Amino acid sequence: MPEPTAAPEDDPIRFGLDDFRRMMDALPMCIILHDAQTKSILWANPSACQVLGFTLEELLPLKAPDMSRQSHEYRREIGRKWLHDATLHGSNMVEWCYRAKNGEEILSEAIATLVPLTERDVIMVQFRNIAREEQIRREMKKLESRLKEFMQDSDEGVAVLRPDGGIEYLSDAGRKLLGVRPGQNPPKNFVEQCLPDSQEELQELLTLALPDAISFPLRYRIARKDGLVRWHHAVCRYIEIENDLKGHLLHFHDITDQVEAEEARRRDQAALEYLARHNAMGEMATAIAHELSQPLAAIRNFLEGSVLRLNHSEALREQAGQIIWGLESAGRQVDHAAAIIKSVREYVVKLEQSEGLIDLNEVLAEVRWFIEMRAAEGRVQLEVQASEEALVVSCEKVLIGQVILNLAFNAIEEMSHFPENQRRVCISLARKDQQALLTVADEGRGIDAGHRERLFDGFFSSKVSGNGIGLALCKNIIARHRGDIWAQPAQVRGTRFCFTLPLVQRHN
Template sequence: MTLCEENFRTLAENSAHGWLIHEAQSKRILWANKKACEAFKYTIEELQALKAHHMSSQDSNYRREMGIAWLQTAVVSGHNRRIWKYQDKNGVDFLTEAFATLVDLKGTGPVLLVEFRILRDSDAMPTPPKWMEDTLDKIMTHTSSGIMLLNKENRVEDASPLAANLFGYSVPDILNKHVAELAVPDVDLEAERVKAELMKPEGTVDIRFKVSNKFGVLRWLAGTLDNIVDEGSLLRVLTVRDISGKVEWEKRNAYQEVNLQYLSRYNAMGDMAMILAHDLGQPLAAATNYLGGVSKRLAETTSEGRGITYGIEQAKKQLQRASDIVNSVKRYVRRIESTTSVFDLREAVEESLYFARLRAEEKGVVIVSDFHPDKLMVKGESVLIGQVIINICMNALDEIALPSTEEKTMVLKTERDEKKASILVSDQGRGMKEMPADLLAAGAFSSKEDGSGIGLIISEHIAQRHGGHITYEPNYPQGTTVRITLPLVD
């Protein structure tokens, strides 16, 4: 069932809340429902002509700049809520609890839907200023983003309690301070590139802050500094939120990637050592035999013959020494103990997907996952299996991110077939129709300009060591599906 415009208006007009629809960029009012018009005592046409300071309380806590900053926070984060005091046509203030949500309307573009309900229980409240202040603090404390108003020199003119608290201060303590005095930004606000961006009427800069309290505990904040033009004047709004948890995950991700690269090199080193030990052992033994035969045929009666024999014997000793080294490498590689365990394949996939989603977010790719409902228990090294999954996912994401790939979606599925489990990674990129699967498995192929294919061969070796294999299949309607198959354990 679809809702036509008439039905939508019927729903809006019968809502118990007032609705104000603002244009996301300019913040001007586009539409209001009946409840909002009754609250403000204006018609829709009159509301459309109003500016923020015409319909907000003259109380300093509800200045025009704070109202615009609050709406801009919703533009940045997608939603916001707070206590706000409006003023009707007769100059009477009314207190509301307002919710702002960013909505992308087809044919109109992004707008802000502000829903508000009037708080009328004033008789049961403490004195209005105290009640309003406590309630505002409580709501802002539970809101994910704090807001700060900065002047053109990036000094704080006003801030929400949450924003000040995120920096470890109270609101009075941070007024007139340069934002760089409150924390360490990862962007030089005095750099020419940043200044040029902030000179634009609607310039925006993303910043990360490292905040350290008196106990040495670090906190990381993500901030968005926006310029907003309102009635010819320029406002600078900084929206901040705590991302300490995300940064810790990124640190763990970086550590995991370094560790996985080490394990991959370690694994490849073992493979190459085995190849050296196997392939060099035979020619070394053959060379020793040939030298032995030559030494028997040489006459030892002359001094020249004895000199040649001595040289051959020394060569044989060096060859024997090389053979001993190769054999010792072979024994060492065979003694390496693998830290194997039985684990649920889904856990390894989900952990790997976290890192893949970080890359996907950067590249604008959506990851769709479809997991088998049962546990898929496999035996092996979960870190190495995770390395295979990440490697395959990263290759797919790089392919999807290409301008020639229209469908910016990667699909990851897990399946079960009797005693085998499979992980399928699919994209709708260029595909691999011209490259035989055996060359892919041998690491002889890479679609990247500077690629060597070593990631594929390492992944294949890891899968083989776990009793599995990797296959490359065409995806429908186009692209590639990489299937990682591993044996299940009881």
């Protein structure tokens, strides 16, 4: 072969056969040439011989079983089919496990390519050791499985959000927290699932590209896919993972129980503060009742003395009739005032907080004064139906009286939304099996079925006025007395509030 001549700089470089042979020998990629027809080995480069541990002369007569893992998926017919498909389609790639001369198994990614040569067609197989990559892949898969297993029962969700609130990524725990059932698509936008009072703060946070991985805590209310409204606490920070994720990373968990417990504590504290004020007012009312009883008694004596003098005065006998009528009317009003003060004094007098046996009719009679006065102020027609038989229960009289007052005052207040001729409230006592049943029925607007279930849980917003102590505390009092309290629709319209207490059988 003549020596190649120097080519001008703009001419392409020409390589001789020895040049190509030296380049093939220098390739780190392992190459084996097979005959396209017989699939026999024709040649292998030094890299292939070194990896497999055979010399070229040793390698040429070998077949697939001689240099492959002794496994079903690497049998000879599979190898021949792989090479044959390369002759049909020009190229074919497979994962193949070669076996070196020393028995070492080499997991490889092998590409078979059809190459037409002058004398014959050959199949050039290029392969590289991927054992290390496969090991890393298995370790990564194992790590991923572990993480999934560890996160399976986690109560913290993870989401990556775009600036518009769209969800770029959502973990399995996050799907559960958003109420997404298996097989159901998650919501497209996280912010839109939040309630209006929470959307503005979260949306504002998502527009910030926070530097230096600064995290911001936040609390929001969100409407789940299943319709439930829950409270979440979250920590948000901005992330940029190269060629992967970019946005705000949100770690969030459900704190609804915690929020409701805090709200319950605030309501209970408010109720206790109210009861403390009520006790103070009770003590003042007792003092006032004591102080007023003496002037009223004196006024009564003066009126009776004046009537006696008028009856014995000849000079005023003609006018005495009208004067005596006025004095007797004033006396009746004094008696009425004295009766009211006596009722106040008996009710608010300080009692030991211990249970005793009492007829529930008597408790209703003691608080009836207050209910009638409130009904008269609201121009509400009041009907009180005591039980014909004694309903003896074991209770703290003052507490049960408070419950009756609260239910009655709420019913009277509800009727203030209606015309005068439609304002009616009925309070009744009756025996129901082995229980005493008290019912307060109004003819008001009624309560939605969904709200009735939450009336007594301490989170329902209801007005508490006068001596009312709140429906949640009413429930606690009745439960403490081994009873039950509930609300149900009235027959025509309105609501019936009922509670029962177990009857006590008296043994003579």
